Amino acid sequence: xxxxxxxxxxxxxxxxxxxxxxxxxxxxxxxAVAPRLTxxxxxxxxxxxxxxxxxxALYPMPRLCTPGDVANAVVFLASDEAxxxxxxxxxxDGGATVYMASTKSADGGKDRA
Numbered sequence: 001x002x003x004x005x006x007x008x009x010x011x012x013x014x015x016x017x018x019x020x021x022x023x024x025x026x027x028x029x030x031x032a033v034a035p036r037l038t039x040x041x042x043x044x045x046x047x048x049x050x051x052x053x054x055x056x057a058l059y060p061m062p063r064l065c066t067p068g069d070v071a072n073a074v075v076f077l078a079s080d081e082a083x084x085x086x087x088x089x090x091x092x093d094g095g096a097t098v099y100m101a102s103t104k105s106a107d108g109g110k111d112r113a
């Protein structure tokens with residue numbers, strides 16, 4: 001099963017896709033990948049340069065997510081190295097979720113933008 005979802009829906013997706021005991025006993029794992037802004041051709045074509053620059057200023061990494069970054073997360077979850085990972089959502093955002101939340105707390109709950 002393949003599901004595409006936005007980052008904010010990841011927790012809900014995790015609950016919806018949570019595997020039951022029968023599925024797990026059959027060796028079927030169910031995980032989700034939740035990227036944030038990803039520089040797909042559609043995103044690049046529809047975003048202004050100002051939006052991309054503002055996003056770069058907010059994200060802790062020196063670049064934004066590429067489709068290859070998301071693909072690598074999917075490949076990892078499908079690999080033998082992730083054989084014991086089940087019912088999880090892998091957030092692919094370069095640490096933005098934690099960084100932005102800690103920045104918001106440090107600012108007294110105000111957004112940085």
